[in-house]
Amino acid sequence: MKKSVSITINGVKHTHEVEPRLLLVHFIRELAGLTGTHVGCDTSQCGACTIHLDGQAVKSCTMLAVQADGAQIATIEGMAKDGKLHPIQDAFWEKHGLQCGFCTPGMIMSAAQILQRYPKPTEEQIRHQLDGNLCRCTGYHNIVKAIQHAAETMAGK
């Protein structure tokens, strides 16, 4: 039996009739058409599907769409405002925090949560907090540098 679900994504309300088994990530990708959120593993390990649900970074492949009914969601597409990149996006570009870019949306969403928790994170804190995001290209080194750089830029504002 289908159920009506309303989810606000990046400020836009999306209402769809969904099967109760539909994962949140598929609601975002297929029904809302926002394919920046990726499915890397389908087993909650890689973090490529990380989004913000009511301000909390969550893996959207680990939730059902019906559980997010009425929620406010932010995805990678909502990070840049008025054509201006978010400082974290800028930092990933500047510090070469990506190669193929597949893990990047999840990395950036997790990084945003890290910087909310620790505005001046140590390298150890960043590496620990990024535990749930896998990158197969960079070896994490430049991702850590990018997040440190973003912390500095954001502190200067």
Next chain:
Amino acid sequence: MATARLLGASIKRREDPRFITGKGNYTDDLKLPGMTYAAFVRSPHAHAGIRKIDTA
């Protein structure tokens, strides 16, 4: 000197803006007319012929 600006300088990649904004286009992001899903069912038998397929 043009070379001085390239050699020894950190050059920002021109493909990055689309990846950091969620606008990369990966295989799973493509939507083409008439597209369907495929699932692979592998044989539990090493050497067997298919006599019929039950699609129910």
